[in-house]
Amino acid sequence: MSRQATNTARTKTVARVQRAIEREEFPFEQLSEVAEVESWRKEVFRPIYHVHKWWAQRLGSVFRAIVLGAAPGQRDPLMREFYQNVDLGGLVVFDPFMGSGTTVGEAAKLGCAAVGRDINPVAFTGVRVSLGAIDRAGVERAFEQVERTVGAEIRAMYRAKDNTDRECDVLYFFWVKVADCPECKEEVDLFSSYVFAKHAYVKKYPTVHIVCPECGEVFRGLHHEKQARCTACKNAFDPHSGPAKGMSAECTHCNHEFRIGRTLRASGVPPRHKLYAKLVLNADGKKEYLRATEADVAAFRQAEQRLATAEVVRPIGQLEPGRNTDQAINYGYQSWGDFFNARQLLALGRLGHAIRGLPEGPERDALALVFSGTLEFNNMFASYKGEGTGAVRHMFSHHVLKPERMPIEANPWGTPQSSGSFSTLFRLRLIRALEYRENPFEVAVDRAGDKPKGKKVFGTSVPLTQVQVHGWTKQPRSPGVYLSCGNSAATGLVDESVDLVVTDPPFFDNVHYSELADFFFAWQRELLPSGLELETTRQCGEVQDEDAEAFASKLSSVFTECRRVLVKDGLLVFSYHHSRDDGWVAVAQAIADAGFSLVQAHPVKAEMSVAAPKTQAAEPIDIDIIMVCRKAEADQRPIRRSVDAVGAALVTAEKQVVRFLERGRQLSRGDAKVLLLSRVLVELFAGRAPESVPREFEAVMPLLKPTVEALHRGQAMLEQKSAAATKPGRTKRAAPKE
Structure with missing residues (x-):
């Protein structure tokens, strides 16, 4: 869409009320505390998404808040509404990359028509079974029969x-x-190492088990000892080498x-x-x-x-x-x-x-x-x-x-x-998920002890046992779950049939889901037929590619389809983070090419801090960015010069850092980078023709490295400013409005 066409369309747009997720006051710092608690026990606090393995399983509390914050209408403050039994009946929410089904489940709990699609049959099968109609007594009888x-x-x-x-x-x-x-x-x-077994807390429990390289005997030793002597053959050796x-x-x-x-x-x-x-x-x-x-x-x-x-x-x-x-x-x-x-x-x-x-x-x-x-x-x-x-x-x-x-x-x-084991996972995954479906709950932060813990708040959602799983339809209307397996660049949904698109796209250069999912698919083909004649879950339409431009093109094709099926006043909201510049240029290109404008971005606690991609990263990223997009013609913000856009982005980024600091959360250099880049994109999209934004974004990127360093180093100064604002005789900083 040309800039002239965009501006013409914008002049015809009537003033609208911002939704909670479009406002800077969106309570991401409070939500992050809830997400932190959930992240350490995801399989306990959101078991319906953990019956089967999937990669990048996002936090249910975050996506519940996204759906609530993106829903239209006059609403209660978000974190209050978070713990209420809210009925968003009539709202249609679509996830084109449903993965483990987080968006689908959270939307269904809120009474929405939850529409989920994934190109990978392993993901589709996992959600179809986990959210489908399962009789608990019947499945326990089936387990007993297999046991016999x-x-x-x-x-x-x-x-x-x-x-x-x-x-x-x-x-x-x-x-x-x-x-x-x-x-x-x-x-x-x-x-x-010849030490083959030790305690997870080896400093507290230093006893280890060692195998002798000479005779094969197994015996005990101490972890700190540099030499071990076999109790059988008396061979002395370094057990750690x-x-x-x-x-x-x-x-x-x-x-x-x-x-x-x-x-x-x-x-x-x-x-x-x-x-x-x-x-x-x-x-x-x-x-x-x-x-x-x-x-x-x-x-x-x-x-x-x-x-x-x-x-x-x-x-x-x-x-x-x-x-x-x-x-x-x-x-x-x-x-x-x-x-x-x-x-x-x-x-x-x-x-x-x-x-x-x-x-x-x-x-x-x-x-x-x-x-x-x-x-x-x-x-x-x-x-x-x-x-x-x-x-x-x-x-x-x-x-x-x-x-x-x-x-x-x-x-x-x-x-x-x-x-x-099979019997263990039956109890800890399946039965736990079925119990959650019967009586779902939300996670709250319990600060009564020495450190925050999670507590369950019941009565916040309709039981998922009452939610019907329908077949795929071109125009979902009634509450329930609608699932399909296929390329989300071509859904078959009717034009403007979806109110919200809420999703978490794949990373283009990290984990290639289909390559790993084939391990499961090799067995599922015999036990869980998907109805698709496939020999592999790898497909040319999947949105993953090591080349940034190819990834942007594939993601744009799905976002373009989302634009087609989204109502005029609808939102596209997705979570994203990436450590590399080309990952950010790629997502900017995908947004622009699909005819969207990025109108807001909020940092929020991401997956567990010890997850593999984080522990292996030099500068681990502990936050996701909630990216909020509207159709470009619906963005009424005035245009800024690029230099002014960067300045405005830094001001907002500093405010977001302070809000995290006030809750005791420090950000890494990687966190500071993704936070600032997302804010720069929000400012650059304002008033511009979407196709011009990726070029301008790429042009200002070399200027942002020292700004990221300053934002990261400035945390201590920002913390001091925040503390000074609350000293006696000064006005205490008001809590963010919801």
């Missing part, structure tokens, strides 16, 4: 002897990858150093593994670390033989090159079945076969979804976290398919003390 059918059979595969030679359950088997030395051809165990160091390993036979990946890849087959230890529940119900015995190895060989003839469900599909799959391919992995050892394939395959044998219906689908979720903890890419926390580190902890040199084989059915 294969539960005992699987548990028998994970039986062993304790130190008194009595039968017991195995919690975990410990394995290590092996490689043949290119020089002497001898087998090398790729231990990075194994043959594998970084990308290389040193042969323990000839001292030749070789590259691990290159050596394993040259074999042309997936890596071999050696069983060396186990953690059992002994006859007294206590945990005990023991070395693997010949009987343990023989039991595994027996499982290998049974797999050849057993009736099992198997994963289907080969690995394809990609940003998140190349690491596995470079280690020789070729198919999704290669991610499991023979006993895992037998146990999981038998479990899948039993679930597939249940009567068709939502209860079978629910158990199949729990089964699919079990896979991420029961494969040879999972590792051991140790005592004091969930013991199994799932395979996606690095957000790539990173081969694990010391993998753990968990008990797939599980025991009362298991982590990541």
Whole structure:
């Protein structure tokens, strides 16, 4: 749309009342405190979005506030309304990237017609099952039937002897990858450390468990000790230093150093593994670390033989090159079945076969979804976290398919003390989600103790058991959930049939969801048919690309469709953050090309602070930006010169920093950057033809680096200013109006 056309359309627009989310007073700092509490126990406070794995699962409290703040009409202050049972019946909310279903669920709880679409069948299936009609008594009966059918059979595969030679359950088997030395051809165990088990709080609980490289004995030691002596063969060694160091390993036979990946890849087959230890529940119900015995190895060989003839469900599909799959391919992995050892394939395959044998219906689908979720903890890419926390580190902890040199084989059915097992996830994921659906609640901050905790506030939403899941329709009207799987650049929805678009787009250069989702899809194709004839979840229409311009083009195509289906006075609201400049130019381009104008931006607490992308980043970003957009012709703000736009952005950014500081939240340099960039974009879009904004934004970016540094360094000064304003004799700074 040309600037002249934009201005002409704007002159015809009557004055309108700003919605809560369009105002600077939107209470993002108060919302962030609620989001912080939720972020540490997402699976407890929003269990309906965590029945199955999905990446970048956003916080339900944030998206509830977005829907409330974006809804039209005269409303109560937002944080008061947040804890009320609000009925937004008649409002149609659309999420074109529904992922785990956060927008859909939050909108449905508020009585909206919640419309969700995702191009990935794993995401679609997860939401369809989690929000669908499931009879709790029926699903518990189905679980009991599966337990009778294969539960005992699987548990028998994970039986062993304790130190008194009595039968017991195995919690975990410990394995290590092996490689043949290119020089002497001898087998090398790729231990990075001979300490294979320790407590999460090792300073407080320093006892560790060590495997002897000479005789294989398992014994205790202390974490701080630089030398250990085997209790069996008396071999003395450094327990913290194994043959594998970084990308290389040193042969323990000839001292030749070789590259691990290159050596394993040259074999042309997936890596071999050696069983060396186990953690059992002994006859007294206590945990005990023991070395693997010949009987343990023989039991595994027996499982290998049974797999050849057993009736099992198997994963289907080969690995394809990609940003998140190349690491596995470079280690020789070729198919999704290669991610499991023979006993895992037998146990999981038998479990899948039993679930597939249940009567068709939502209860079978629910158990199949729990089964699919079990896979991420029961494969040879999972590792051991140790005592004091969930013991199994799932395979996606690095957000790539990173081969694990010391993998753990968990008990797939599980025991009362298991982590990541089918029976555990049935209780902690599915049953917890069904309880939430029956009696949903919101999260509030309880400050009664030494540090803030979460408390549940009931009576805030209609029970989700009363929300009907409809089939896809061109014009959603009545309250309920409408879901579809497909490209959101072409929805089939009627023009101007949606009141709000609320979403969280994918990152273009971080986690490629489909490359990872194929791991689940390889099994779901057999158990949870989506009705789509696909061999992979990778599709050309998915909005992810390592090239910023290509990403912007794909995102713009979806935003353009959102513009078509959005009513004239509707809002497009999405959460976003990116550490790189090109990520921000890309999103600006997508907004502009779709004919939108960015009218407001609010910082808010993002996912858990220890999430993988944050802990691995040099300058971690702990906030998301809530980007609020209107159709360009509806933006009535006056134009500013670029230099004035940057100045105005800095003023607003400083105010937002102060509001965070008053609540005790410090911002990182990365936080300061995304906060300032979002404010600059808001100012640049004011009064301009959308197509001119990305160029001007890119032009001012070199000028913003010192401004970001000043904003970050100035936190202490801003904090002092804020404190000075509240000293006796001065007027106390008023709390932000809602």
